[in-house]
Amino acid sequence: MAELSTTGSVTRLGSTQRQDSWWIEILPVIMVMGGFSVYATLRALEGKFYEWGPYISPFYSPLIDANHHWWPFSPAILILGGPLGFRATCYYYRKALYRAFLFDPPACAVSEPSGRKYSGETAFPFVLQNLHRYFFYLAVLFLCFLWYDAVLAFFFPEGFGIGVGSLVMLVNVVLLSTYTFSCHSLRHLVGGKLDCFSCTAFGPPRHSAWRVVSFLNERHMLWAWMSLFSVGLTDLYIRLVSSGYLKDIRIL
Amino acid sequence: MSDVTMRVFRGDRDGGGPVDYRVALTPGMVVLDALHAIQAHQAPDLAVRWNCKAAKCGSCSAEVNGRPRLACKTRMDALPLDKPITVYPLKAFPVIKDLVTDVSWNYKVNAKIPAFTPRPDVKWKMEQRDVDRVQEFRKCIECFLCQDVCHVLRDHGKKEQFGGPRFFVRVASLEMHPLDSVSRTKLLKEELGIGLCNITKCCTEVCPEEIHITDNAIIPLKERVVDEFYDPLTMLVRKIRGAKRD
Numbered sequence: 001m002a003e004l005s006t007t008g009s010v011t012r013l014g015s016t017q018r019q020d021s022w023w024i025e026i027l028p029v030i031m032v033m034g035g036f037s038v039y040a041t042l043r044a045l046e047g048k049f050y051e052w053g054p055y056i057s058p059f060y061s062p063l064i065d066a067n068h069h070w071w072p073f074s075p076a077i078l079i080l081g082g083p084l085g086f087r088a089t090c091y092y093y094r095k096a097l098y099r100a101f102l103f104d105p106p107a108c109a110v111s112e113p114s115g116r117k118y119s120g121e122t123a124f125p126f127v128l129q130n131l132h133r134y135f136f137y138l139a140v141l142f143l144c145f146l147w148y149d150a151v152l153a154f155f156f157p158e159g160f161g162i163g164v165g166s167l168v169m170l171v172n173v174v175l176l177s178t179y180t181f182s183c184h185s186l187r188h189l190v191g192g193k194l195d196c197f198s199c200t201a202f203g204p205p206r207h208s209a210w211r212v213v214s215f216l217n218e219r220h221m222l223w224a225w226m227s228l229f230s231v232g233l234t235d236l237y238i239r240l241v242s243s244g245y246l247k248d249i250r251i252l
Numbered sequence: 253m254s255d256v257t258m259r260v261f262r263g264d265r266d267g268g269g270p271v272d273y274r275v276a277l278t279p280g281m282v283v284l285d286a287l288h289a290i291q292a293h294q295a296p297d298l299a300v301r302w303n304c305k306a307a308k309c310g311s312c313s314a315e316v317n318g319r320p321r322l323a324c325k326t327r328m329d330a331l332p333l334d335k336p337i338t339v340y341p342l343k344a345f346p347v348i349k350d351l352v353t354d355v356s357w358n359y360k361v362n363a364k365i366p367a368f369t370p371r372p373d374v375k376w377k378m379e380q381r382d383v384d385r386v387q388e389f390r391k392c393i394e395c396f397l398c399q400d401v402c403h404v405l406r407d408h409g410k411k412e413q414f415g416g417p418r419f420f421v422r423v424a425s426l427e428m429h430p431l432d433s434v435s436r437t438k439l440l441k442e443e444l445g446i447g448l449c450n451i452t453k454c455c456t457e458v459c460p461e462e463i464h465i466t467d468n469a470i471i472p473l474k475e476r477v478v479d480e481f482y483d484p485l486t487m488l489v490r491k492i493r494g495a496k497r498d
Contacts, residue, residue: 017318017338091451091471098450105403108454109318109343118408120448127447130474130482184467188475196430198379207381217467 013103015111022107029100032225036232040080043235047074050235052242054153055165057235058172062145082142083231086135091184092224094129133185143180146173162252165237172227172234179223182216256328257336258286260298264349271295272336277328283339284312284323287351299350307460310395314351315340320397320458323351342400355396361415364443368426371433382430388468389425391461394418398455398465404448415444417455417465424469427476437480440473449474 016022043059050060064078065071071078087093098104105112121129150173153166180186191210197203216223240246255274262271273294275286284302291298303309305324312323317331317338331337345353398417404410415423423436423444440446451474455465463469479486 017315017340019317019332019335094451095453095466098452104450105407105452105454108401108452108457109315109320109406112403112407118404118410118448120404120445120450122445122447126450127482130478133475133478133483184471185475188472192472193476193479195428195432196382198382199430 013111013113014106016107016109018107018109022110025107026100029096032228033097033100036228039232039236043239044076044080045074047076049239049242050076052165052238052248053157053163054155055163055169055238055241055248056149057238058146058149058169058176058231059235061142061149079142082135082138086132086139086180087224087228089129089132089135090224091132092221132183133189136180136183136185139180139183143173143177146176149173160252161250163248163250165241165248167251168234168237172230175223175227175230178216179220179227181213182220182223183213184217184220187213187217254333256286256333258290259336259338260287260290260351261340261347262295262298262350263347265347268347268350270338270340277333281328282324283314283316283321283326283328283331283337286328286337287323287339299348299352301352308393310393310460313342313395313397313400315343315400320400322395322397322460325460342396344400344402344406345396355399357411358394358396358399358416358418361419361444362422364415364439365419365423365426366434366436366439368429368432369434370431374431376431378430385428385468386425388463389421391463392418392421393461395460397458397460401454401458402449403452403454404445404450408448410445410448413445414448415440415446417449417470419444420446420449420473421463421465421469424473427473435480437473437476441477441481446470446474446477 014023040059043057050057051063056063059076059080062079064075066075088097099106103112104118119126121127150166150169153169154160154162156163187210190213191197191206194200194203194206197207197210200206237246241248254277256277258273258275259270260273262268273290275289278285284300284305287298287300291300300312300323302312302324304311307322307325310322313320314323315321315338316323316326318340320342323339328337339351341347341351341353342355345355345357348354396418398421399405402416404414405416420440423440426432426434427436449470451466451470453466455470456463456467459465481487
C-alpha cells in the first residue's frame with residue numbers, strides 16, 4: 001500500500017538526496033592543499049636552510065639575490081608566483097579548488113549556498129584562468145632550472161656522487177616534468193587546436209605529439225598530486241639536512 | 253525473495269512529494285524494473301519515460317538516491333537496500349508528471365548551433381586519426397544527465413546564458429571535424445557561455461557512455477576560445493597575418 005510523505009526544499013549549502021558521504025571527496029583536498037599552502041608560505045618567508053652542498057630547495061630555485069643586494073626579503077618570494085600561478089590556473093586544480101574551497105559546487109548533485117551571484121570564469125578574478133598557457137610557459141622555464149639543479153645535485157666538492165638528496169631532487173624534477181607536460185594547454189598547443197592532422201603542415205608529427213601529451217594528460221590529476229607532494233618533501237628534506245636535523249646519506 | 257522500499261516522486265507542475273512502494277526484488281533487477289513493477293501492480297498511473305531498456309536511448313534519466321543516472325542501467329543490488337531507494341525526476345528541468353520532465357529547452361539550445369558545413373570543394377575522404385576525437389562525441393545518447401548535474405544549470409539556473417555540457421560535446425564534434433568549415437568559437441563564448449563552466453567535471457562523472465566530456469570536449473573548446481579572445485600573442489599573430497575572426 002502506498003504511503004504519502006513530504007518533500008523538503010533543497011537550496012541550502014550541502015542539501016542533497018545523496019546517501020553517500022560526498023564530503024569525503026573534498027576533505028583530503030582541503031587538508032592537503034591547506035597544509036601545503038601554510039607550509040609553503042612559512043618556508044618561503046623563512047629565507048634560510050634552503051641549500052646544502054650541491055642541493056637547493058625547489059622553493060628557492062632559481063636563487064635570485066641570495067645576498068640581499070637589492071631584495072631585502074626571502075628570495076623565494078621573487079619566484080613563487082610562477083609555480084603558484086601554474087597550479088592555481090591548472091584545469092585539474094580548478095576543479096579541486098572550486099569544489100573544496102568555494103563549494104561551487106561542493107560535490108556533484110549537492111547544493112551550493114543559495115542566493116550567490118555566479119559568473120564562472122567570465123569575470124575578474126576567475127577570467128584570468130584563461131591565461132593558463134602563459135603560466136605553462138613560465139613553468140617550463142622553471143623546469144629548466146630544476147633540471148639543472150638536479151644534475152648538479154650529483155656533483156659534490158670531491159666529484160661525482162649520489163646522495164639521498166640527489167635522488168630526491170631527481171624524482172622531484174621527473175614528477176614535476178610529468179605534471180607540466182601533461183598540461184591541457186600544452187595538449188591544445190601541440191596539436192589539439194588542429195581540426196585535421198592529415199591536411200596540415202607538420203600534421204602527422206603534431207598528431208604523435210598530441211597523442212603522447214594526451215596519454216600523460218589522462219593521469220593529470222595523479223601527476224598534480226604526486227608532484228605537489230614531491231616538491232614539498234624535497235624542500236623538507238633539504239631543510240632538515242641544511243639545519244642539521246638530518247644527515248644526508250651518501251650512496252656512492 | 254526480499255522486498256525493498258522505493259521512494260518515488262509523484263506529482264506534476266503544481267507540486268508533489270515522495271510516495272513509498274514495497275517492491276519484491278528479483279535477480280538482476282534494475283531500477284527501471286522496479287518502477288515497472290510499481291506501474292504493473294500498485295500505481296498504473298506512474299509516469300516514467302523509457303524506450304530501449306538497454307542504456308542506449310537516454311530516456312529513463314532520473315535521480316536515484318540523489319545521483320543522476322539511467323534507471324535502466326542502475327542495478328538494484330548496487331544500491332543500499334536497507335534504506336528506501338529514492339527516485340526523483342531530473343532537478344534541472346521542470347516536471348511534467350512524476351518522473352517525466354520537460355527537456356525541450358535542450359532542443360532550443362541545439363537549434364542555435366550551426367550544423368555541419370563541409371567546404372565547397374571537399375573530398376569525402378578522411379583518415380582515422382582525424383576522426384578519432386569526433387567518434388567519441390558521437391556516442392552521446394542525449395540522456396541529459398550531464399545537463400542535469402551541471403551546477404550552472406542545476407543551482408544557478410543560467411539557461412538563458414549557458415548551453416550546457418551536452419551541447420559543448422556537440423559543438424566539439426563539429427569544431428574538430430576535419431571537413432567542417434565553420435568556426436563556432438564566438439557562439440561558444442557569447443551564446444553558449446562556455447566561460448560559465450568552471451570545470452568541476454560532474455558531467456564527466458555521470459555520463460553513462462563514459463565520454464570524457466570535460467577533458468576531451470569542454471577544455472579543448474575553452475582553449476580554442478582562449479586562442480580567439482584571450483591570448484594576446486595569438487591575437488597579435490592573427491592580426492599580423494591578417495586573418496579574420498569567424
